[in-house]
Amino acid sequence: MASSSLTIIVTGANAGLGLGICERLLVQLAQKNPPDVQEVIPTANSTDPILPCTHLTLIMACRSYARAEASRKHLYDFLDAHTAELRMALDYDGHADVLRENLKIEIQTVDMSSVGSVVEFAKEISSKYTHISHLICNAGATTWTHINWPRCFLQAATDLYGFLTYPNYNVEEVGKVSSDGLGWAWQVNLFGHFAMFRLLEPLLRAGPRDGRVIWLSSQTASPTNLDMDDWQLLKDSHNYGTVKYQIDIVASYLDALAAVSTEAPRVRHIVVHPSVASTGIAMQLTGALLDQIKVICFIIARYLGSTIHIVLPFLAAVTATYAVLAPISALVDEDGRPCKYAAHGNRRGTRAWTKRELIQKWDEHKKDAEVLVERCDALLGEFTK
Numbered sequence: 001m002a003s004s005s006l007t008i009i010v011t012g013a014n015a016g017l018g019l020g021i022c023e024r025l026l027v028q029l030a031q032k033n034p035p036d037v038q039e040v041i042p043t044a045n046s047t048d049p050i051l052p053c054t055h056l057t058l059i060m061a062c063r064s065y066a067r068a069e070a071s072r073k074h075l076y077d078f079l080d081a082h083t084a085e086l087r088m089a090l091d092y093d094g095h096a097d098v099l100r101e102n103l104k105i106e107i108q109t110v111d112m113s114s115v116g117s118v119v120e121f122a123k124e125i126s127s128k129y130t131h132i133s134h135l136i137c138n139a140g141a142t143t144w145t146h147i148n149w150p151r152c153f154l155q156a157a158t159d160l161y162g163f164l165t166y167p168n169y170n171v172e173e174v175g176k177v178s179s180d181g182l183g184w185a186w187q188v189n190l191f192g193h194f195a196m197f198r199l200l201e202p203l204l205r206a207g208p209r210d211g212r213v214i215w216l217s218s219q220t221a222s223p224t225n226l227d228m229d230d231w232q233l234l235k236d237s238h239n240y241g242t243v244k245y246q247i248d249i250v251a252s253y254l255d256a257l258a259a260v261s262t263e264a265p266r267v268r269h270i271v272v273h274p275s276v277a278s279t280g281i282a283m284q285l286t287g288a289l290l291d292q293i294k295v296i297c298f299i300i301a302r303y304l305g306s307t308i309h310i311v312l313p314f315l316a317a318v319t320a321t322y323a324v325l326a327p328i329s330a331l332v333d334e335d336g337r338p339c340k341y342a343a344h345g346n347r348r349g350t351r352a353w354t355k356r357e358l359i360q361k362w363d364e365h366k367k368d369a370e371v372l373v374e375r376c377d378a379l380l381g382e383f384t385k
């Protein structure tokens with residue numbers, strides 16, 4: 001049986017969903033036939049070269065070495081505990097031990113809000129590794145400053161589902177600029193990752209199969225405020241939803257180019273989102289106590305039948321592991337329409353799966369995607385020349 005060696009970068013891997021993605025990758029790759037992709041990969045004697053994975057280098061791209069170090073230790077302990085459980089099964093095939101033996105978890109610091117830091121990161125990675133199989137663009141942040149309480153109570157009273165899923169009461173800072181002089185939310189979420197992808201593109205093409213860039217979007221991604229005269233979102237009071245929509249269309253555009261390219265290997269782009277998970281992303285708004293209340297509300301929503309209030313980052317990470325491991329043929333829409341993958345989960349919070357969604361208003365904004373890519377390339381060129 002063929003086996004593979006994967007080198008995967010996860011940005012923002014030390015906490016929240018990024019840490020959940022790392023945990024879930026380890027659990028999936030500890031099995032020859034990972035459950036997250038069992039439906040799309042033949043289970044016995046798979047000939048898909050990505051599986052089984054016997055060698056994994058997981059690169060945690062984080063802004064704090066100390067926080068990443070603590071999470072790296074957690075990940076080794078987590079896999080050891082999981083492997084010990086697998087060993088107890090009578091039909092255990094020893095694969096988790098092989099993966100553990102050949103597992104390297106590395107830390108490379110990077111600040112997504114600084115182009116210089118991303119350039120340094122790419123230089124370090126290029127000097128240490130011959131190829132990268134996957135880049136998971138997970139790090140993200142919002143400019144939320146406070147809750148508009150009257151609006152919060154009104155939405156709770158009139159639209160409970162929206163209150164828990166598409167909050168209209170989180171007030172965002174308008175005009176926040178990074179130390180590079182760019183729109184801060186735009187840079188951390190989109191441009192920093194775009195620059196990382198472009199700078200690592202030769203490595204993403206240097207492996208035995210197509211490289212993959214996996215972009216973290218959001219269920220709140222929205223084209224409503226998209227304005228190409230304010231493409232760095234400095235005037236946008238809903239910049240988080242807009243930058244996530246920009247990610248949807250930029251990644252879809254890049255993938256459409258890759259899909260028709262005759263070069264091999266190519267770099268494919270896949271958009272995923274975790275639906276609703278409990279992480280630190282809204283902590284600056286809520287504080288610890290309110291955050292706990294929010295989690296309880298999510299769990300109630302789940303019991304009432306919502307499949308998108310997943311809560312646990314480990315479960316919400318299912319779309320990222322699916323995008324890493326599923327064959328490309330399973331990741332494209334049959335009619336060629338751009339799509340993204342959303343996480344859904346069961347009522348008890350024990351199981352999660354992926355569901356394909358179409359990118360909203362693609363036909364209307366395809367040209368904007370092309371222009372955004374041109375502008376990102378030109379801007380990166382200015383920084384690196």
Ligand SMILES: NC(=O)c1ccc[n+]([C@@H]2O[C@H](COP(=O)([O-])OP(=O)(O)OC[C@H]3O[C@@H](n4cnc5c(N)ncnc54)[C@H](OP(=O)(O)O)[C@@H]3O)[C@@H](O)[C@H]2O)c1
Nearest residue numbers: 012016017063111112113138139140218276277279280281
């Ligand atoms: N949670 C959800 O329900 C949800 C829903 C939709 C989409 N998402 C998306 O999922 C992704 C992960 O978010 P999360 O919920 O896990 O949030 P989180 O708990 O706040 O984690 C964010 C991660 O990004 C890192 N990060 C933030 N700014 C950075 C920067 N300038 N440079 C490098 N790393 C930076 C953080 O590092 P530090 O620990 O150093 O701060 C942390 O590791 C984001 O793209 C977010 O938009 C989340």
